Amino acid sequence: MNRDSKIKLSFLLTILLLTVFCFNTQVMHLGTLPLKKKIIVGETLDLGFESNKFLQALEVDIQPNNCSALRNSKLTLSDTAPIVTNPGKINLSLKLFGIIPLRNVTVDVVPEIKVIPGGQSIGVMLHSQGVMVVGLAAVEDVHGRSFNPAREAGIKIGDVLLKVNGKKIKTENQLKDLVAQAGHNNKPVIMNVKRKNEEISFKVTPVYCDETKSYRLGLLIRDSAAGVGTLTFYHPDSRIYGALGHVITDTESGKKIDLSDGRIFEASIQDIHPGKTGQPGEKIGMLQNANNLNGNILKNTPYGIFGEISKPIKNPYFKQLIPVALPSQVKEGPAEIITVLKGNTMERFKIKIEEVTRQSKPHGKGMIIKITDPKLLQVTGGIIQGMSGSPIIQYTNEGQPVLVGAVTHVFINDPTRGYGVLAEWMIEEMETLSKETGSILQKKRDVQTIGHHNAA
Structure with missing residues (x-):
C-alpha cells in the first residue's frame, strides 16, 4: 500500500470512528446537558448517563474538588458518581480522551430549603403605582x-x-x-x-x-385589584410566603400591575362555579378575620406574589417542614394538591404530572398537570380560578413529601388539565426578597463562589 493510500485509509477510518461516536445516543445526550445545573448538598454529582464503551473515553474535570470519595479532580463517566459535600459552584469540563473539550457545565451546590406547604384560600388586595389606563373612550x-x-x-x-x-x-x-x-x-x-x-x-x-x-x-382607569387565590408555602425563619404562582395583571389591559402596596387575608370559600369546556370556573370567596392570616405583598412577579406574614401558619397534613424540589427532581407521575373547596377547610386531592419541562432558568410553565381525583372533578370540573397557587406535592421512593410546584393555569378547552410552575422558581423569588429585607434565609442559603466557572 503506497503512502497516499495509507493517508486516505486513515482519514476514512477517522471519519468513521467520529461518526459512530457522535451518533451514539449517550454521546448525543451531551448536547442536551444544560450549561447550568443545581443540586443540593449531600446529593451525588450525577449527569444522568449510563456507562458504555464510548463514554469510558470521556473524562470529567472537576474544579474545585468539594466531593467526598474523590481523591483527585478527575473521573470518567464509568466511575461511581461522587457525593457533593460543600456548597459552592463547581465547573465540570467533559473531555474526550481527557484532551478534546466537549461540554462545560456549571453546577450550583446549595443547602436544602424547607417550607410549610400552603393550601389556604387567600383574598388578595393590590394597589398599583399610580393608576393604570385600561381603556380609551x-x-x-x-x-x-x-x-x-x-x-x-x-x-x-x-x-x-x-x-x-x-x-x-x-x-x-x-x-x-x-x-x-x-x-x-x-x-x-x-x-x-x-x-x-x-x-x-x-x-x-x-x-x-x-x-x-x-x-x-377620555380615560378608563383602575387603581386597585382584588381577587381570591391560594397560598403556596410559608418559610417560618424568614416569615416570607409565596402564593398564586403567576403574576397579577390588570383584567382589562392584560398588563402587569406595578405594585405600590397590597395585603393578603384569609378567605372563606362560599361557593364554587364549576369549570366547563370553553368556560373556566371559579371560587367565590369572602374575606375573613385578618387575625387568622394576614400579610403584606412586597413583590408581584411572573412566579407569584411574595411578602411577609404577621404570624406563623400551620398545615394540618404536614406537621413538619418539607423540602423544596429542584427542577431536576420533579418527576412525571402521581402527585397531590392542597386547596379549599368550602369555608376554610384544606383538602388533599390526587393529580397526575403528565409532563415536566426541563428548565435551567425560570419559566412559568414548568409542568402540565391533570386532575384525577373524583371528588375534585365532581365539585369543580377540574382547575378553576382561585385555585392558582395550590401547592403540588410529590413523594419520594422513601415516602418523603416534597414541594414540587404550584397550580397556575387551566386549559380553556380541557378544564381537567393545566399548567404548574416549578417550586424552585418561586423559591428564587423568595430569596431575592430575603436579600432585600435582610432576613436570615439568605444567610442560610448564600453560596460562596469557589473556583471558576464558564458563563452560560
Missing part, C-alpha cells in the same frame, strides 16, 4: 362633537399615570379632581406616564362632557 361635548383627548395626546392602554401637574396620583378620585380644576381654568394637564421602563410626559386638554356634566380626558 370618546367624549361628546355640548355641541355634539366627539373627542378623545387622551388618545390624541398619545396615551395608550396599559400606561400607568404617575403624576398630574406634578402631583402623585394614587386614586381615580385624585385624577378627577385635578382634571376638573384644569378644565374650569381652561388649562391643559401635564401627565407623567410610565410606559414599560420609560417615563413620558403628555399635555392633555380636558373636554367638558355634556352627558356627565364634568370635564373628562
